[in-house]
Amino acid sequence: MAYSEKVLEHFKNPRNVGTLNKEAKNVGTGLVGAPECGDVMRLQIEVDEESGMIRDAKFKTFGCGSAIASSSLATEWLKGKSLDEAAAIDNMDIVEELALPPVKIHCSVLAEDAIKAAIEDYRQKNGITADKQEHATA
Amino acid sequence: MEKRRLIYLDNNATTPCDPRVVDTMVPYFYEKHGNAASRSHQFGWEAEDAVDYAREQIAKLLNVEDKEVIFTSGATESNNLALKGVFEMYAKKGNHIITAETEHKAILDTCKHLEKAGAEVTYLKVQEDGLVNLADLEAAIKPTTILVSLMWANNETGVIQPMREIAQICEKHGVLFHSDATQAVGKIKTHPRETGVHLMSFTAHKMYGPKGVGGLYVSRKNPRVKVTAQMDGGGHERGMRSGTLNVPGIVGFGKAAEIAMNEMEQDTARLSKLRDRLQHELTQMPETKVNGNEESRMPHVTNISFKHVEGEGLMMTFNQNIAVSSGSACTSASLEPSYVLVGMGLGDDLAHSSIRFSLGRFTTDEDVDQAIELVRNGVNHMRELSPIWEMYLDGVDLTKIEWSAH
Numbered sequence: 001m002a003y004s005e006k007v008l009e010h011f012k013n014p015r016n017v018g019t020l021n022k023e024a025k026n027v028g029t030g031l032v033g034a035p036e037c038g039d040v041m042r043l044q045i046e047v048d049e050e051s052g053m054i055r056d057a058k059f060k061t062f063g064c065g066s067a068i069a070s071s072s073l074a075t076e077w078l079k080g081k082s083l084d085e086a087a088a089i090d091n092m093d094i095v096e097e098l099a100l101p102p103v104k105i106h107c108s109v110l111a112e113d114a115i116k117a118a119i120e121d122y123r124q125k126n127g128i129t130a131d132k133q134e135h136a137t138a
Numbered sequence: 139m140e141k142r143r144l145i146y147l148d149n150n151a152t153t154p155c156d157p158r159v160v161d162t163m164v165p166y167f168y169e170k171h172g173n174a175a176s177r178s179h180q181f182g183w184e185a186e187d188a189v190d191y192a193r194e195q196i197a198k199l200l201n202v203e204d205k206e207v208i209f210t211s212g213a214t215e216s217n218n219l220a221l222k223g224v225f226e227m228y229a230k231k232g233n234h235i236i237t238a239e240t241e242h243k244a245i246l247d248t249c250k251h252l253e254k255a256g257a258e259v260t261y262l263k264v265q266e267d268g269l270v271n272l273a274d275l276e277a278a279i280k281p282t283t284i285l286v287s288l289m290w291a292n293n294e295t296g297v298i299q300p301m302r303e304i305a306q307i308c309e310k311h312g313v314l315f316h317s318d319a320t321q322a323v324g325k326i327k328t329h330p331r332e333t334g335v336h337l338m339s340f341t342a343h344k345m346y347g348p349k350g351v352g353g354l355y356v357s358r359k360n361p362r363v364k365v366t367a368q369m370d371g372g373g374h375e376r377g378m379r380s381g382t383l384n385v386p387g388i389v390g391f392g393k394a395a396e397i398a399m400n401e402m403e404q405d406t407a408r409l410s411k412l413r414d415r416l417q418h419e420l421t422q423m424p425e426t427k428v429n430g431n432e433e434s435r436m437p438h439v440t441n442i443s444f445k446h447v448e449g450e451g452l453m454m455t456f457n458q459n460i461a462v463s464s465g466s467a468c469t470s471a472s473l474e475p476s477y478v479l480v481g482m483g484l485g486d487d488l489a490h491s492s493i494r495f496s497l498g499r500f501t502t503d504e505d506v507d508q509a510i511e512l513v514r515n516g517v518n519h520m521r522e523l524s525p526i527w528e529m530y531l532d533g534v535d536l537t538k539i540e541w542s543a544h
Contacts, residue, residue, distance in 0.1 A: 011451075011454055014523060017522065019528065032542050033541065033542065034541030035446075035526055035536065035541065036485065036486035036541070037486070037541075038450075038466050038475065040524075040525055041525070060523055060524060060528060061525065062447070062448050062451075062524040062525060062526050063448050063451055064450040064451045064454070064466075065450065065451055067448075067451070068451060113542075
């Protein structure tokens, strides 16, 4: 199976690889997937406490090229977004942007899950109850 | 990435044709294009002679009689013919077949098919090193057992089964023994008669011959084995496999067998050295594991798990330079890791982290040097990206984490 140019580009030059201090109050961490399934994504966001905007995002992913590209793309998109905007990122946006084939859609789902998990972690840490706006489309 | 020659280390998938094989085949596409079954003219006689000669070349490699070699379209067909053919032919004697979980799909799926047709099949578990447990095998045999089918060497790990010991158990209980020897024939000594194998499948394209032609050895005496044809027609191949013979393919197969016989010793010596160097260098990296028994293994294969790195992603770091296979079947729709490795008791995580390197006659020293460098770089790169490698370095017990399986 050939990968799309965009997947290859993210794979070769992954953006925002790294680790934020998960103990920090303004950092939210999402760890999703399982080694047994062949995919583990850890996605972290650092929130600017004054503006409430995502200032930085980092990831590390154990997985195939599409999983790595999906998480790399997600970190790019997260920066500069509010939490609500971030929570609205849909896996199909990732599928479209990276031209993922059907067998790789689960990689984008995982990235969406990782984003939501990171936001949830941040909100829990900071005692923010998510405003009940429903963004989920699936 | 700079452009380098693409290094082929996937010879268990298929081997390139040896140029000497192709040269031998060419006339049989053109001036010697006859049908080996045409008895009335020179073209037919020539083709028949060529097929007879190829059959001799293959029989020599296997140390069997010419007539014991049946030509097929490949090992999958040979396996189907052996299993279905024996099941039908020996239906009066019984319906029980014994095989192992780590067999090729051509065996396992054929067994599944036969189960629907009334067969009872025992799928033996293998030991952690990939070998069949002989006591388990013997315990599985019962009065209705008609056939044991166990592969000579495994495609994913290269592990060689204790063929002689298995054969002795079969002999003792009067059960036929079939072996899928696809990965072994032409690379190591595979003499079915001395070993006690009664039916044996093999194919040309794993031994530097062309694709689309294979063979089934069927013992003609002590015991005289018969299989019910699965392909009906003109009664070719002693009635066991009808269909116009693939003359150019068979000619190439014969030549490949002759070359294999003459060069096996030197190929084995050279490849095992190269393989050992590759394996040694790669397992110098921390947290690696060689899968399968290293003592009883094909000389050109090594299967290595690079912990905390996913195989398909790893392959992507070097697949513009090296062609290998991974036990992480992320590319297939199933997303299941290798059932062979899982069958050996390897965790799914390690199975997802595995790469199979299979060298071949045309693998050079330089190929191995480059592969070592590229794979090491790839593993390091992927580990930098891997959250579980980071956790491992931080001393996190990965088994204690509640993963969100998806």
